[in-house]
Amino acid sequence: MSSDRREGQQETTVNGNGAVGSNSQPVAPTTMRATATKNSGQRLRQNPNNEHRPDSYEDLQLDFPNSMYSSLEKYLPPSILVLSREEKVKFMTEIMLRHLPHGERSRAQRHKDYRQKIISNYQPLHRELYTLVPALCFVPTFINAINEGTEESIKSILSQPSTGVFIDNFEHWVGETKFRIMRPNTMNKYGAVLDDFGLDTMLDKLMECFIRPISKVLFNDVGGATLDSHHGFVVEYGKDRDVDLGFHVDDSEVTLNVCLGNQFVGGELFFRGTRCEKHVNTATKSDEIFDYCHVPGQAVLHRGRHRHGARATTAGHRVNMLLWCRSSVFRELKSHQKEFSSWCGECFCEKEEEKGRAIDALRKKLFKVARVTQA
Ligand SMILES: O=C(O)CCC(=O)C(=O)O
Ligand SMILES: [Fe+2]
Numbered sequence: 001m002s003s004d005r006r007e008g009q010q011e012t013t014v015n016g017n018g019a020v021g022s023n024s025q026p027v028a029p030t031t032m033r034a035t036a037t038k039n040s041g042q043r044l045r046q047n048p049n050n051e052h053r054p055d056s057y058e059d060l061q062l063d064f065p066n067s068m069y070s071s072l073e074k075y076l077p078p079s080i081l082v083l084s085r086e087e088k089v090k091f092m093t094e095i096m097l098r099h100l101p102h103g104e105r106s107r108a109q110r111h112k113d114y115r116q117k118i119i120s121n122y123q124p125l126h127r128e129l130y131t132l133v134p135a136l137c138f139v140p141t142f143i144n145a146i147n148e149g150t151e152e153s154i155k156s157i158l159s160q161p162s163t164g165v166f167i168d169n170f171e172h173w174v175g176e177t178k179f180r181i182m183r184p185n186t187m188n189k190y191g192a193v194l195d196d197f198g199l200d201t202m203l204d205k206l207m208e209c210f211i212r213p214i215s216k217v218l219f220n221d222v223g224g225a226t227l228d229s230h231h232g233f234v235v236e237y238g239k240d241r242d243v244d245l246g247f248h249v250d251d252s253e254v255t256l257n258v259c260l261g262n263q264f265v266g267g268e269l270f271f272r273g274t275r276c277e278k279h280v281n282t283a284t285k286s287d288e289i290f291d292y293c294h295v296p297g298q299a300v301l302h303r304g305r306h307r308h309g310a311r312a313t314t315a316g317h318r319v320n321m322l323l324w325c326r327s328s329v330f331r332e333l334k335s336h337q338k339e340f341s342s343w344c345g346e347c348f349c350e351k352e353e354e355k356g357r358a359i360d361a362l363r364k365k366l367f368k369v370a371r372v373t374q375a
Helices: 066-073 084-098 103-122 140-148 152-158 166-176 200-218 328-336 345-374
Strands: 227-240 245-248 253-259 264-268 269-275 290-292 299-303 304-310 313-326
Touching: 066 084, 066 200, 084 166, 140 152, 140 200, 166 269, 200 227, 200 313, 253 269, 269 299, 269 345, 299 304, 313 328
Parallel strands: none
Antiparallel strands: 227 313, 245 304, 253 299, 253 313, 264 313, 269 290, 269 304
């Protein structure tokens, strides 16, 4: 099976822990280093200033994930904290850039240029999609449940359909201008990275305001409560498009998969149990087999490490939007702790077997003691 299937072609990005991200987030240009600001001699604080309330950077098109700027702000020296938001951005970008290895910096530069080219040439058909207006995108019951934010309210809407996003316009533009776009992954020859088309701020909001509250309840064990970056893209299947998608795990903690349409036959998702890196190729247990038929307008939310694939779309045209949500906190913790995979079906079984063996050994020991005392 294909594990972390995008690894081969990821644009490496820093996502807080130095962990590899995919090509979701643009990163800073190398030239910014050469044009270092007058503040570049300043150093970060050793400890965060937890009293400080960071600025919001959500509305800006930034070189690193927006949430990283808010987090880093607590470490700014007092003389920088008083500067304008733009100056703080410049200072923090320089710092983050300094921590990128050289090869990644030039790759980052190319990706930034690539995005800039798209943004300055592409005319969005539905500009309203670039700001997430909940009332236009979701049914009221969904919004109410998120606002309530309880386990009960979240669970009550899990089978509710959520509305789609129009993406056909991208492909039309790509066809007309013959612009060579980067595909979302190595397995899909069709589809597009939504973040490259300027939708990253909107998708960040979707993740923070809607996916994170749900994941906090459902997938807390894989960092659902701390999702802080994403990779958003669309995939297309059918005649003259991709046919199916092999068995794989995603480079995400939580994946949102929304079926946008249109009419199609086939394309079912098949799930085969959640696995950590060590157990990704182990056998499937019968209770882990789950097949799901896509329905336009409906979304599936699953752990990224839940092994899955998509069967052939045998007729029509299927378009799905994927939002791979990641948690830098979870990845950081995982890299330091061995016992960090309670969510892996195989680790769980190994633990249960171990427990069984320990109980067996204890029983035998007690039995022996009882026999000795009886004799
Ligand atoms: O085609 C689908 O619905 C699944 C897509 C998917 O699993 C992915 O892109 O990671
Ligand atoms: Fe996937």
